Amino acid sequence: MAKVELTPVRPWDDFFPGAERFAKPDVRDLAKWNNRVVSNLLYYQTNYLALAIVVFLIVGFLNPLGMFTAMAVVSGVFLASVWAGENKAAINNFKRQNPAAFVFAVMVASYMLMSLLGSVMVFMTAITLPLALIFAHASFRLRNMKNKLENKMEGAGLKRSPMGILLEALGQQEENLQKIQTFLEGKLKE
Template identity: 40%
Template sequence: MPDLIFPPLRSFHDFVSASARFGLPDGQDVHKWNNRVINNLHYYQSNYFVLAICVFLLVGCLQPVHMVEGLAIVAVGCWGASLVKSYWPYLQALQGEKLGLMLAGTAAATVLFIHYFLSGILFFLCAVILSVLVVILHASLRLRNIKNKLSNRIEEAGLKQTPMGVLLSSLGQEFIPIVSQHDKGFQQSITDN
């Protein structure tokens, strides 16, 4: 596997200025729209990372206490899930009264956390979701240029690997064409014979 390469920030002129070409995606051709989003995510990934952080921080400036509270609770939740995963064999060995007390204590702590910190958790999650939506919106509307297409073909050929390429591969989003319904029926008839 090739080394991970962090692509440079694309110029503001290329990313959002007046000369950058934008257009609504064709809602009828989902494959083409998906391809545009994936290619733009690859090409502008450094810009999208900076944009997502800026949106996240901007939203965080609106309610900094809720943001820090939500971040802390989500971090504690992730830590707790990691802890439970690492001690899972020991927890499975608990039986009877000890297991019931532990489950009751966990349920009570969860209810208290949700009751007192729900606004912080929701605010934090809204900031994360808004950051992702802004990135997806730009990737959907930004038309590709020649440099974008060339850069994506180099990564597709496996000559370089980027963080966005690794993330999209782990999510199952690669440069694979979508099979039409007609082709699926044809493939099904071949496998039946």
């Protein structure tokens, strides 16, 4: 198994070029849209991390106590969901069958706890704003050949990255791995 490596920062002209490299996703083909998002999350993960840190620091500077509360709640809910997904069969089956619903449930649970603790606006700004920006970029950014090649290497297990591990924990990588496994099995039979 490959060691975990952070991907390099992609150049600004690759990350955010003109309108020719962006297109509206096909909302009728959710599998293709999901594949585009996952691919871009893996390829631009370091750029997304930098974007999230900048927004995070700005909001944290403006409201440090609310930021600490938001970080603790989101981290706790995420860790609890990963633990439950690994140790409880019913939750693991739900995560495999409905990965998007599982992620949504984690987000809703985080929001509910944040509303009880009174830091909803900090949560909405510091956590949701970077996620919304990242999701929008990953949805609209078209993939290039380097992007596709890097993702195949990650999916085949030749490279490991923090985003790949996170997506795997959320159940988003299994479909890609199954496709690669089916492809390799087909080639071996030939």
